[in-house]
Amino acid sequence: MDNASEHKADGPVPATLHELLDSAARTRPHAVAVRGEDAVLTYGELHGKARAAACRFRALGVAEHGTVALLLENTPDCVVALLAAARLGLRLAPLEPGTQVPQLSVIREKLGPLSVLGHAARLAALEGTKGPAPLDCAFVPVEDPGGDAPTWEARGDEPSAPDAPFLHQYTSGSTGEPKVAVHTQRNLVNGGDIYARSYGITEDDRILTAVPLLHSFGLVAGLVTALRAGAELVLLGRFTPARLLRALDEHACTVLVAAPMAYDLTTRAAGAGPSVPRALRLCLSSGAALPPAVARRAKERLGLDIQQVYGCTEAGVIAARHPQDGSAADGSAADLGVGRPMPGVRIRVVDERGDEVAPGEEGALLVRTPAMFTHYLGHADATREAFTDGWYRTGDVARVGPAGHLHLVGRKDSFINVGGKKVNPVEVEQALLDHPSVVEAVVWGEPTDDGGERVRASVVTRPPLSATELTSHCRARLLPHQVPAEVDFVASLPKSPMGKVRRAAVRTAARTASSVRRF
Structure with missing residues (x-):
């Protein structure tokens, strides 16, 4: 079965991240773009800082290395650095903030010469690490050094190629050795467009991102979706249940992007006492399966059904539940599966011969999405094995229910x-x-x-x-x-x-x- 959700366009989708930012800065320069725990940037300020950071990176020779490893934290400075790398058309590898020298050495062997971007304290710790051999990388703080910015060169304003390799993201490695999945900027923008259209996210929304931006869910459902919609991105730094609940209320957040573990810990810690967040209208969950017991407690505490999102690093978002589907916190959860395919997503469920199975029968899940990765870096064989006639083989065994909901049965190789x-x-x-x-x-x-x-x-x-x-x-x-x-x-x-x-x-x-x- 070739299943595609309707995708109604209300205008052309920008092709790069800096085009999204340029558009929002022109139309909403004074609206808040990113709110961190120690800084707030309007769209005009974010645009200016990303542009200045791109110029600084170029002056420091970052562009000459070609690849930047960003120790990506949920802070406005890291968002600026990411958007600056996108403006320059660099190859970006988002990494855990606590990545150590041995891990960076392995990454350098795979990706080639690196510039390591991160907060100054993180970089100082890395530079002070003693080891058998020095790490041959340039270290560049993401913080704005102040003073006069270098002059922006004309060639720096030339648009980066939307289909050039941009995001080099490590897969989870849950079924084998982690690989580097390569995405273009167009892939990421398409992913944000899917979220914005599917859930009606607009410039009036405030999206609290309680998952790391270095993961696909946080990056796309949080940052890129906010840029696409012109919405406010509220970044939660270190997670605690109290900080999450306080941020929801203090900033009147309307959308919550969080992992099942965050919903679980928050609802266990909060109990039934505090009031439901006043502005919250949508809760999204991904990164792992959402246990029914957690869904029930979260609905009691937050007053909303938690909408489960199914996707992967390689293909982006594939399917999701929506508020109109009904409750996932009662007995209907099993009927909903992981939801319906998202706009523009096509799915097939096939047998061992590659023939489509009848509705309701189990088979291998193949997908095509607007946010599909292009290849695995340095793994030509793995890339070929991942695709069948242009369809990505997810490795999941699935079936499609009578209402069109996708049900995951398990991993074929498990x-x-x-x-x-x-x-x-x-x-x-x-x-x-x-x-x-x-x-x-x-x-x-x-x-x-x-x-x-x-x-x-x-x-x-x-x-x-x-x-x-x-x-x-x-x-x-x-x-x-x-x-x-x-x-x-x-x-x-x-x-x-x-x-x-x-x-x-x-x-x-x-x-x-x-x-x-x-x-």
Whole structure:
């Protein structure tokens, strides 16, 4: 089935980030563009600072290196640096703020000569690091040094190419070695356009971004969407539930962009006492699956259904729930799946031969999106394997429900082969989570001596819970070959900053665990 959502245009979509900023600065120069915890910039000021920073970067030779590694924090200065790099048409690699010298050395080997941009304190710590060999990179603070800015050269105002390689983003590596997915500026602008049109985001909105900008969700749903709509971007620096709730009220935020972990922690900490945020109209969640229990608590605390967004680094946003779909906090959540395909997104669900399956049947999910990446850097074979006749192979097994909602069944490469029988770890995880004492669960296939696999799980529980009780619970809900052969009871699961479980780290910890409870 070739499924595409209607996409009504109300004018041509700009092709680059600096075109978005130029347009907003012309039409709304005095409107707030970015609000950080220690600075506020109007669109006119953001435009001027991005232009001056681009000039400074050029004068310091940043453009000569070709690639910039930005230690990207949720601050106005980092937003300025990102937009300056876009204006210059540089290759940009957004990195965790705490990236260390050994990691930068690996990145330099992959990307070539680097200029490292970041807050002065971060750079000073890197430059002071002692190691076997100095890091051959230029270090450039993102802070405005003040004083007279270098003269802007005429060639610096020439528009950057919208389809040239721009964003070099590391994938999560949840199913293997992280790769660098390359996006153009047009990809990113198209992604912001999808969010703005899908959720009616306008210049009257104030978007609180409580996820890191260095991740696709924060960058596109937050920054790029705000630029596209001419809206105000409110940046939450260090996350705490109290800071998030205070920002929602103090700045009358209308849109919240956050990961499931933030919704979970905020609703647990807040309780039922405080009032519902007065201006909030839309809550978006991505980066990991949104557990039904978290969705229910969030609706009680924030007064709104949380709209789950499904996408990936390579393809951008693919599908999402919308307020008109109904409640995701009651029994209808299973019927909604991960939502309907977003505007301009086309999906196919195919069998092993590449033929489309009938509606409701499971198959491999292929997508085409306006925000699609172009290739994996230095991985020509992986790039070829990722596409089939121009369709990106997500690696997810899915089906399409009768109302057109997309349902994810699991990852094809994560299925467990138990004596020739395929076990979907998602089904086993759901069975474990159905126990009231199980808070989190991860299931994977552990190799056996005979070349097969067995089901193994790691669970976080609320004590007391015995192995006997949990195995009885699983046997009542699963087939014999699906029941975990071994379970680790752990205090917590390793997660990314977005709250996504790092499955490889879970497996490594389980193999070296000194204490294991067996079924």
